[in-house]
Amino acid sequence: MATIQDVAKAAGVSAMTVSNVINDHPNVRKATREKVLEAMARLDYRVNVAARNLRKGRTGTIGLAVPEVNSPYYGRLAVAIIAAAERYSLRVCIEQTGASRENELDALSLSRNRLYDGLILSTVGMGPADVELLKVDYPVVILGERIFGGPVDHVAMPNVDASRAATRHLVERGCRRIAIVRGPVGEEVDVSSLRFTGYRQALRDAGLPVDPALVQSVETLTMRSGARRAREMVDGGLDFDGVFCVTDTVAMGVLRGLADAGVPVPERVKVIGFDNVEESEFLVPALSTIDPDHDVMAQRAVDLLARRIEQTEPGSDHEEFVSDFSVVIRESTGG
Amino acid sequence: MATIQDVAKAAGVSAMTVSNVINDHPNVRKATREKVLEAMARLDYRVNVAARNLRKGRTGTIGLAVPEVNSPYYGRLAVAIIAAAERYSLRVCIEQTGASRENELDALSLSRNRLYDGLILSTVGMGPADVELLKVDYPVVILGERIFGGPVDHVAMPNVDASRAATRHLVERGCRRIAIVRGPVGEEVDVSSLRFTGYRQALRDAGLPVDPALVQSVETLTMRSGARRAREMVDGGLDFDGVFCVTDTVAMGVLRGLADAGVPVPERVKVIGFDNVEESEFLVPALSTIDPDHDVMAQRAVDLLARRIEQTEPGSDHEEFVSDFSVVIRESTGG
DNA sequence: TTGAAAGCGCTAACAA
């Protein structure tokens, strides 16, 4: 494997000149540049990224830590972030945390190991109690709900407002017994709890009671859980005419479960999700949902991170960004 | 940021001893080890991965180059590969190639740059003509269809046989006018062409003609294309009672398009896909499909790659592995 | 069981 020294020797110049050619520095005579390029081609030279990283103290790679790669929502997010990072010539390495607090902390320490120049962390396992652990000396952007006002930049969804709008939409379509399918109830601020708050607000706005029987909490926000729970709701004789699902993924399961139970959507029950994943549009019935503008969120997260990476001194002003949203109306709420 | 030298000084030992402690080498006295660990903790020491990589000539990271992260199929594959790599303590960095030949070649050169110890490459853009370019001096495993018998290890699906079985299943359910929705027709061996071959074989087995009107080639294998094409087929008055879709993703679109056109599935048209993505089970109607045993493929690909990484000399015997498959029967073909 | 020396390949800083 040829090194920069080999190329220098072959081209009859110094290693520094080769380095200057590689990095497109000015102040290299055209003839010299060509001589070097020719030698590089002849020796099939490749920069050794490890050496460059060590020398520069930078890797040109950012980490993206998400609960799971194989989910319509995080998959879509990852794509948007990769696209946004490209503008800064940053590579993105995806870490899968499985929503565990421990793995999220692991991802944090990998950046500390100089593997990444910075980290975009989608917190699900870590909670507000872990805020202190985010006080790290390298760039981090939190993408998610659980930690607000921490010592880091933060990009979030308009969870409460959008959920309120989603639920209001069901009310406007005539629903009066609106269920919510949410994740586990905990003490902490997570996606489910914030979206539940929006749901309650909308019911209150409409003068409807919050019936505990209509609050359905599933263990995991998966298609399987959603399908099972929807069947149980129908089989158990629960009276409901609308369902707000806190994610599209769980909504896909709910649609399936209602189909199993022979409940027509939207005729007897209307369903709305949250996320506007790619699949939503193609389900039968097509799923109404909230579109939180993933691309803007992704771009924003990368912008914030890149800014931190570029600035040398720590800088202590931490930004909070909350994206816009829109209600996407499709067949599952009557078109 | 503390270095190994700082720790050595603080613990009153040499850098080498610290290194030995970090790497769990034997021949370190217990008392010494503890002294070092204490100093490491006190200084909040973290190994500098860049320095270690340079010295070792290894990064502990493998690349996974796939067309897109945000696809049910590649997402699932990625998860399986990450899990398999964990057993070897290998990190996985996902590269998105967008199915372009150029980006696939880029991914190849990144490994050459010592960024990755090896690469799992899902070829879609590169074709048989590019076989020569795979003659690289570092570990590569090809995951996909397009390049057979190349100078690398290869993990593939049983495309022809499984497609034949899928189509036969439609025949057995009474279909006589079976359409195929496939990708663009090219000269080369790609997923679509191989699966088309299986489709033709099954028709021939059943004594059915291959009617060109039933061969529907879409530009991209997306939900959108599938939906549009299915509507066109119905609106155009095409006579068909079964559809074999070369991927589940395009099948999801086809199901949607048939719903738009008011064609009941499976009553009037039966549909089968290929891949058994997670969503298939939860669609309405649930999608019959081919399950190619992703986990085994992923494990196998990682095993092959890890073997190459561990062995020092090149080694020229290249392995081909073709996974098993099963036909998963669900509602879209009548349960 | 521990340590000293050397160097992995690159580039920042400075000198010519």
Add this chain to the structure above:
DNA sequence: TTGTTAGCGCTTTCAA
């Protein structure tokens, strides 16, 4: 415009 020097932080090799 080009070259020299030095060193990023770690681990391999060999010696003590």
